[in-house]
Amino acid sequence: MNAASTTIVSRLTEIAGPSNVIADPAQLRAYEICGKTPGAAVRPGSSEDVAEIVKFAAAERLGIVACGARTKLDMGAPPRQYDLALDMTRLDHVAAYDPGDLTLGVEPGIPLSRLEGVLAEHGQFLPLDAPFMKRATVGGTIASGVDSPLRQFYGTARDYVLGMEFVTGDGAPAKSGGRVVKNVAGYDLHKLMIGALGTLGVITKINFRTFPLPAGARTLVVTLESARPALDLRHFVARSPLRPLTAEILSPRAAELLADDLGALSTTRWALVASFAGTPNVLERCENEMRRMAEQLGAAGFASLDEADRVLGASSRTREFVPAALKSSPAATIAKLGVVPARMQQILDAAAKAADAAELPWAALARGVGVTYFALLPSEQNPEALSRVVRATNDIVAECAALGGNATIPWCPVEWKSVLQVWGIGRGDFEQMRKLKKVFDPPGILAPGRFVGGI
Amino acid sequence: MAPTQIDSRLLHDLKKLLGRGDVLHKPDDLLLYEYDGSVDVARPDCVVFPRTAEDVVGIVRLANRYQIPLVGRGAGTGLSGGAIARQGGIITSFARMNRILEIDAENQRARVQPGVVNSDLSAAVEHLGLHFAPDPSSQKACTIGGNVSENSGGPHTLAYGVTTNHVLALEAVLPSGELVHLGGAALDSPGYDLPGLFVGSEGTLALVTEITVKLTHLPEMTKTLLAIYESVDDATETVVEITARGITPAACEMMDGWTIRAVEDYVHAGFPLDSAAILLIEVDGLREAAEYEAAEVAEVCRLHRAREVRVAQDARERDLLWKGRKNAFGAVGRLSPTYYTQDGVIPRTKLPATLRRISEVGQKYGFAIGNIFHAGDGNLHPIILFDARDPQQFRNAVAASDEIIQFCIEVGGSITGEHGVGMEKDRLMPLLFSEADLDLMRRVRDVFNPAGLLNPAKIFPTKKSCGEIHVRPVPATASGPAPA
Numbered sequence: 001m002n003a004a005s006t007t008i009v010s011r012l013t014e015i016a017g018p019s020n021v022i023a024d025p026a027q028l029r030a031y032e033i034c035g036k037t038p039g040a041a042v043r044p045g046s047s048e049d050v051a052e053i054v055k056f057a058a059a060e061r062l063g064i065v066a067c068g069a070r071t072k073l074d075m076g077a078p079p080r081q082y083d084l085a086l087d088m089t090r091l092d093h094v095a096a097y098d099p100g101d102l103t104l105g106v107e108p109g110i111p112l113s114r115l116e117g118v119l120a121e122h123g124q125f126l127p128l129d130a131p132f133m134k135r136a137t138v139g140g141t142i143a144s145g146v147d148s149p150l151r152q153f154y155g156t157a158r159d160y161v162l163g164m165e166f167v168t169g170d171g172a173p174a175k176s177g178g179r180v181v182k183n184v185a186g187y188d189l190h191k192l193m194i195g196a197l198g199t200l201g202v203i204t205k206i207n208f209r210t211f212p213l214p215a216g217a218r219t220l221v222v223t224l225e226s227a228r229p230a231l232d233l234r235h236f237v238a239r240s241p242l243r244p245l246t247a248e249i250l251s252p253r254a255a256e257l258l259a260d261d262l263g264a265l266s267t268t269r270w271a272l273v274a275s276f277a278g279t280p281n282v283l284e285r286c287e288n289e290m291r292r293m294a295e296q297l298g299a300a301g302f303a304s305l306d307e308a309d310r311v312l313g314a315s316s317r318t319r320e321f322v323p324a325a326l327k328s329s330p331a332a333t334i335a336k337l338g339v340v341p342a343r344m345q346q347i348l349d350a351a352a353k354a355a356d357a358a359e360l361p362w363a364a365l366a367r368g369v370g371v372t373y374f375a376l377l378p379s380e381q382n383p384e385a386l387s388r389v390v391r392a393t394n395d396i397v398a399e400c401a402a403l404g405g406n407a408t409i410p411w412c413p414v415e416w417k418s419v420l421q422v423w424g425i426g427r428g429d430f431e432q433m434r435k436l437k438k439v440f441d442p443p444g445i446l447a448p449g450r451f452v453g454g455i
Numbered sequence: 456m457a458p459t460q461i462d463s464r465l466l467h468d469l470k471k472l473l474g475r476g477d478v479l480h481k482p483d484d485l486l487l488y489e490y491d492g493s494v495d496v497a498r499p500d501c502v503v504f505p506r507t508a509e510d511v512v513g514i515v516r517l518a519n520r521y522q523i524p525l526v527g528r529g530a531g532t533g534l535s536g537g538a539i540a541r542q543g544g545i546i547t548s549f550a551r552m553n554r555i556l557e558i559d560a561e562n563q564r565a566r567v568q569p570g571v572v573n574s575d576l577s578a579a580v581e582h583l584g585l586h587f588a589p590d591p592s593s594q595k596a597c598t599i600g601g602n603v604s605e606n607s608g609g610p611h612t613l614a615y616g617v618t619t620n621h622v623l624a625l626e627a628v629l630p631s632g633e634l635v636h637l638g639g640a641a642l643d644s645p646g647y648d649l650p651g652l653f654v655g656s657e658g659t660l661a662l663v664t665e666i667t668v669k670l671t672h673l674p675e676m677t678k679t680l681l682a683i684y685e686s687v688d689d690a691t692e693t694v695v696e697i698t699a700r701g702i703t704p705a706a707c708e709m710m711d712g713w714t715i716r717a718v719e720d721y722v723h724a725g726f727p728l729d730s731a732a733i734l735l736i737e738v739d740g741l742r743e744a745a746e747y748e749a750a751e752v753a754e755v756c757r758l759h760r761a762r763e764v765r766v767a768q769d770a771r772e773r774d775l776l777w778k779g780r781k782n783a784f785g786a787v788g789r790l791s792p793t794y795y796t797q798d799g800v801i802p803r804t805k806l807p808a809t810l811r812r813i814s815e816v817g818q819k820y821g822f823a824i825g826n827i828f829h830a831g832d833g834n835l836h837p838i839i840l841f842d843a844r845d846p847q848q849f850r851n852a853v854a855a856s857d858e859i860i861q862f863c864i865e866v867g868g869s870i871t872g873e874h875g876v877g878m879e880k881d882r883l884m885p886l887l888f889s890e891a892d893l894d895l896m897r898r899v900r901d902v903f904n905p906a907g908l909l910n911p912a913k914i915f916p917t918k919k920s921c922g923e924i925h926v927r928p929v930p931a932t933a934s935g936p937a938p939a
Contacts, residue, residue, distance in 0.1 A: 100695050101802035101833070123701060147643070156643075158651055159620050174895045178887070180800045182617065182832045182872040184606045184655050185880075185887055186914065187896045191619075191651030200647070212701035235561070239584075241675035241741055282743045338641040340562040370562075371642055405641040423645055429637050433647045435902045439895070452646040 004039035004083065008060065012042045012084075015052045020045065020090070031085035033065060034078030034414040041085035047165065047173060047204035050086070054202060055171025057084055058443040065447045066202045068109055068137030072144040075410045076197045077422050080449030086202060088139055094118055095205060096179065103162065103179050105207045108139020116312065124210045127154035129315040131322045139203050145195020146322075149246040149315045152368050153277075157194045160209040164190035166201035169441025179207040192436065198447040199455055200440040214277035217245065217310040219317055220287060221265040222272045222294040223301035227251070227352075230270045231345050234368045236293045237274065238341065242286055244274045245311060247368030248318045249344075251352075253377075254363040257324040261317050265303045274368075275307065275314030321365040321373060326411060329361075331381035333389050333412040333420065335396055337372040339405035344370060346403055347396075354395035358388040370405075381413050390419060397421050423452045461500040465521045469503055469545070472513045477504040477551070488546050491533040492593070493879050494795055494843075499526070499540035504551045508626060508634055508664040514547055515662065516632045524911050525630075527658045529570060529601030532593040534796065535877030537605055537657045541912045547662060549600050555579055556665065563670040564623065564640055569600020569663050576668075585670040588615035591873070592781045600663055606655030608873030610706040610780070611737070613831035615671060617873065619654040626665035627653065630909045640667050652899070657875050658910040660903040674739035677705070678749035679767040681776050682734040682756035683727055687711060690732040691806040693759040694830045697736070700755065702748050706737040707831030708780050711810070714787070714825035714838070721786035724779030730762065734830065735780055783827050784838070791823075791840035795852050799863035800872040803833035812862045813837050819858075820851045834872035835863070861886065876914045884916050 004012075004023055012021045020043040022028060031041050044050045057064050063081030067073055068088050091107035094115070098104075099122035106115065112126075112133050119125050127150040130141050147156055154160065163177025176189035192200055224230045230249045237247060250258065250271045259266040265273070276286040287304055294302050307313030326332045339347045344366055351374045355362040361379070366372040376392055378385035393409060400407035407424045430453045437455045440446075449455075461480060469478045479485060480501040488502050500523070505511045518525040524544030531538050540546050553570035560583040567576060573594040577586040590609035591597055597607070603625070608617045615621075624638035638650035653660055684690045690709055697704060710718065712731045719726040726733060734756065738748035753764045767773040787794055801809050810826060817824035817839075825838040837859055841852040860870050860883055870876070870883045884893060897915055901907075 098802055098804065100698070100804040102698060103802065123699070145643075155616070155620065158648060159616060168895065172891050172895070174892050175888070176892070176896070178800075178867075178869045180802055180833055180868050180872075182608060182612065182800050182829070182834045183869040184608075184617075184873055184875055185869050185871050185884065186876070186892070187656055187899055188606075188619070188651055188654075189896065189899065191648045194648060194651075196647060212698055212703065214701055238563075241672070243672075243740065278741070278744050279747050282741055282747070285741060285743050336643070338639075338643045340559070340564065340640050342559075342561045343641075369642055404639070406639060406644050408645050427644070427646060429635055429646065429649055432635065432637070432649060432903070436647060436652075436899065439898045439902055 008062070009040055011056055012040060012053065015056070016042050016044050016049050031067065031070065031087070033073045033082060034417060036078055036082045038085045039083045041087050043087040043090045045090045047091070047167070050202050050204055051167045051171050051173050053086065054167050054169065057445050058169060058171050061443060061445065063445055063448050065450070066143070066198045068140035069111065069135040071132035071136050072140055072146065074414060075144055076450045077454070078414070078417055078449065079447055089137065091204065099124060102210045103181065103207065104210050105179055105205060106138055107205055108142070108203045109137050112136050112138055112141060119210060120213070123213050125213055125311055126208055126210055127160065128157060129312055129319055131320055133319060138206060142194055142206060143196065143198050143203060147371065149248055149318050149367065150311065152247050153243060153245045154211065158191050161190055161194065162207040162209055164193055164203055164207065165205035166193060166203045168201050169443055169446045173204070174201070177207065181209050197450045199437060199451045200446065202446070213310050215279045216283060217275055217277045217307040217314045218283045218287065219265060219273065219275040219305050219307055219314050220290050221262065221267060221303045222290065222299045223267045223269040224271065224297065224299055226270055227348050228345060229297040229299070230272045233272045233293060233297055234341070238368070240289060240293070242276065242289055245277050245314050246273065246275045246318065248273045249366040250318065251364040253361065254321060254365045257328055257363055258318060258321060261320055265305055265317065267301065269300060273318050275317070277311060318365060322411065325363055325375035325377065329377035329379065331378040331385055331389070331413045333376045333393065333409060333416065335374045335393060335407055335409050337374055337396070337400050337405060337407050339370050339400065339403050341368065341370045343403045343405065344372065347372060347400055347405065350399040351396045354392040358392040360388055360392055386416055386419065389416065393420055397424055401425050426453060462521055465517060465523065466501065468517050469501065469514070472517065473503055473505065473510055488528070488531070489539070491531045491536060491538045493534045493536045493877070494793070495536040495539055495878050497539050497541050498543065499546040500543050502546040502548055504548050506551050508628065511547065511628045511662050511664050512632050512634055514545065515628050515630060518545055518908055519632065522908065524908055526910050527600070527604065527662045529598030530572070530596045532597040533601060533605055533877065534798065534874040535871065535879040537875050537877040537913065538601070539878060541878050549598060552664065560585060562640070564667060565670055566665060566667050567599055568665060569598060569603070571599050573597050573599055573602060580670055584673050586673055587668060588621055588671040589618045592784070599666055599668070603654050603663055603666055604656070604658045605873070605875040608834070610708055610829060613707055613829065614703050614705040619651060621669045622650055622654050622666060623669060624667035625650050625653055625663050627661035627663045629661050630904045630906065657877060657914055659900055659913055662909070674745070676742045676745040677737060677739040677773070678745045679773040679776055680736045680749060680752055680756070681765040682736065682761040683730045683763045684732040684734070684761055685730065687732045687810050688807045689760045690734050691830065693734060693756050693761070694806070695804055696755050696759065697752055700751055702738065702751060704736050704752065704831060705739045706735070707829070708735040709733070709828050709830040710780070710783065711826040713823060714783055714827050717790055717825060718779050718783045718786040721789060722779045722782050724775050726779055735776055787825055787838050787840070791842070793841055793843035795839045795841065795856055797835065797837045797856050797859055798871045798874040799835045799860050799868060801833045801835065801863050801866050801868035803830060805866040806830065806833065809835065809862060809866065813859055816855050816858045820855045822852065822855060832872070833868065878913055881914055881916050884914070
């Protein structure tokens with residue numbers, strides 16, 4: 001990408017002010033996505049600024065990608081056209097927080113960690129405790145669609161986002177939903193924004209339902225000899241009256257990668273990490289039942305720890321698996337595999353077999369709800385490693401489809417994106433998605449090419 | 456719009472497609488299909504009963520060929536006119552697509568046809584310790600297809616969520632006649648959340664022919680409490696403090712004194728006639744958790760001057776308490792030739808102020824207004840009693856209702872929490888959404904429903920909607936429709 005023309009820079013300066021426009025190539029490198037650097041970056045200070053900028057970009061046909069802390073920009077496909085980075089970090093205010101109503105409205109640039117503090121003051125939290133949490137913004141977390149270990153109990157963002165405001169590709173502000181916990185007026189357009197990588201709109205405000213912090217939380221780690229008893233334990237728990245906050249199965253390598261986060265709970269074997277919330281006698285009951293089930297399955301070890309940070313402490317034990325895996329290999333390639341829970345054993349077996357056949361080290365974290373992160377961890381990034389990764393991922397993606405599931409490869413080296421099946425196998429409903437994209441982004445300037453099927 | 460004589464060639468084609476017995480078109484046969492549970496009325500030209508998705512595709516193609524409106528319908532218990540053929544045309548009833556296709560207990564999934572009755576699914580999986588969590592008060596009649604269209608709620612949505620939180624995948628026929636599959640039984644289908652868009656689209660985007668839902672485990676223990684108050688403010692303050700203590704009840708329902716008396720007279724649930732408000736609160740989960748939370752809730756109720764707190768001792772007592780709540784609208788129906796139920800939502804800390812305003816509105820127009828609501832989530836169902844045979848009363852009822860809704864919006868709420876916009880509240884949409892917001896939603900509708908033949912004149916304001924409202928006289932003996 002060439003440096004932005006002076007007309008572009010001067011118009012952006014007019015809208016956002018001189019200190020909020022970046023045109024210096026060295027500084028712009030911080031906004032690189034999959035090897036592409038934008039011609040300029042701009043930091044809007046209000047939703048009106050955002051609308052003005054998008055309107056201008058639409059007129060000039062500039063490709064825009066909105067970003068926050070830029071921790072997940074390497075997810076998805078490279079942008080087809082990337083002229084302008086829309087840095088949303090100045091839009092970082094809590095717009096409304098009504099603890100009594102359990103509702104919260106925030107601008108997208110607010111860091112999740114800061115928000116956590118605001119909510120904790122009122123004994124509340126947001127179950128959006130997803131990877132890259134220490135730096136990530138709320139907007140980036142929503143737009144990238146990353147999930148939290150807490151989805152086991154609280155569901156995903158679609159279950160607690162109440163409404164949004166956003167700017168569509170023609171620069172028009174729009175909204176859907178509202179800021180009350182129950183609302184069926186109009187189409188739930190905000191659900192489309194979650195995980196859309198900014199291809200439908202630039203999010204300018206998000207309304208959430210918040211949750212009261214439970215009295216306490218405890219994390220249990222049951223270590224087992226192989227994946228099978230770990231999954232059996234997951235199924236036992238599902239059939240029991242216990243309702244865990246998290247239920248995550250770790251392969252030995254995954255447990256090793258998370259050793260720091262697991263702390264006193266760390267292990268070198270297969271493990272089920274499950275956490276529970278409630279009063280001391282509820283936690284006691286959960287631990288006893290877990291211990292009983294673990295013994296039945298011949299568990300090798302059992303560890304328990306009360307979480308000072310309650311829900312968020314429990315989540316932090318396994319939350320950072322993806323960042324840890326990325327850091328552990330120069331060419332980490334992470335597939336996300338969704339299957340129904342009863343098929344988790346098969347997909348784990350198939351993925352491990354494919355990785356072993358390709359002689360690739362691997363680590364797996366399987367969430368109890370049926371979503372597995374399978375990381376291939378080559379020791380080098382070279383063509384030979386790529387060919388082995390291609391072979392393994394092709395097998396895994398095909399096997400996942402055969403099991404009625406879905407597979408994508410959200411993370412891999414940038415240079416490999418064009419070769420790997422980043423968005424998995426094409427789906428029947430793609431045509432409907434393409435039509436929606438046209439409605440939300442008529443000029444086609446919002447993160448073009450980043451999403452499923454080149455949307 | 457006066458219904459036109461239906462094209463005899465269309466009738467012939469429909470009968471050829473479905474068989475004679477699956478097409479109704481005689482005026483007497485159509486009467487039942489003029490209504491839903493709301494106050495609006497419009498006559499369809501015919502009603503058809505598909506048995507398969509292929510039948511639905513055929514119906515959609517015929518509607519396209521003859522350029523005639525098409526409206527999906529479940530049990531007709533909706534409360535916003537969603538299943539009414541506002542501009543005439545073909546009503547597609549899913550009454551004969553009512554099979555549970557698959558129960559997958561291990562994965563807590565079920566695949567059902569749209570005509571399956573909500574409580575039938577829960578009954579079918581009860582022996583497995585599971586249920587379908589959305590529980591509108593009409594659950595013994597309403598269909599899951601209808602729940603999907605309206606994104607229905609119910610008393611237990613406070614903890615369990617509304618329909619959209621329990622739908623994983625849809626098979627649907629688009630207005631083009633194309634059969635599509637959206638979402639999947641596995642989580643996190645790549646791409647835009649199309650099930651999230653289609654659930655709650657009030658039948659304006661597609662006719663749903665199959666639904667994959669999540670099933671939820673029945674809790675180990677459920678505790679149901681009834682707290683009786685001398686003042687509405689005490690009851691609402693209780694609700695706020697329960698949350699402040701970190702408790703999310705499974706349900707938290709309130710009834711005001713006027714409604715209590717109407718209900719007690721009919722259901723005999725044991726509600727004291729001289730009280731100002733009652734809270735019906737349910738907590739559930741592990742035995743230890745339910746017992747602890749029940750004790751906490753009871754303490755909060757007493758701290759806020761509850762005159763009495765009763766805890767249901769067994770399933771029979773629990774059912775009786777819920778019977779009082781779920782039959783409240785039926786009870787009210789006995790008192791008045793017509794009643795009009797609103798579905799406003801407010802931030803629940805605004806409950807006391809909102810109830811005061813509702814009372815003022817009632818006085819201004821001279822109506823008795825009862826209040827039943829999901830206090831936990833601020834979803835109000837004020838019931839305005841009036842006589843629809845008196846045109847002035849009818850106009851006043853609409854005006855009173857609008858004033859209440861206006862107030863809900865002023866305090867940051869919504870015009871509908873679970874009943875939908877339909878043809879009842881389309882004219883109120885501009886109070887919530889700008890013309891640009893509505894235009895974007897219209898363009899989304901047009902992606903799927905470009906000719907507007909599917910469920911026309913719903914959700915979005917039309918210039919003449921005000922004058923089109925009709926009212927069904929409810930006979931004094933009939934039980935009224937039951938909002939969630």
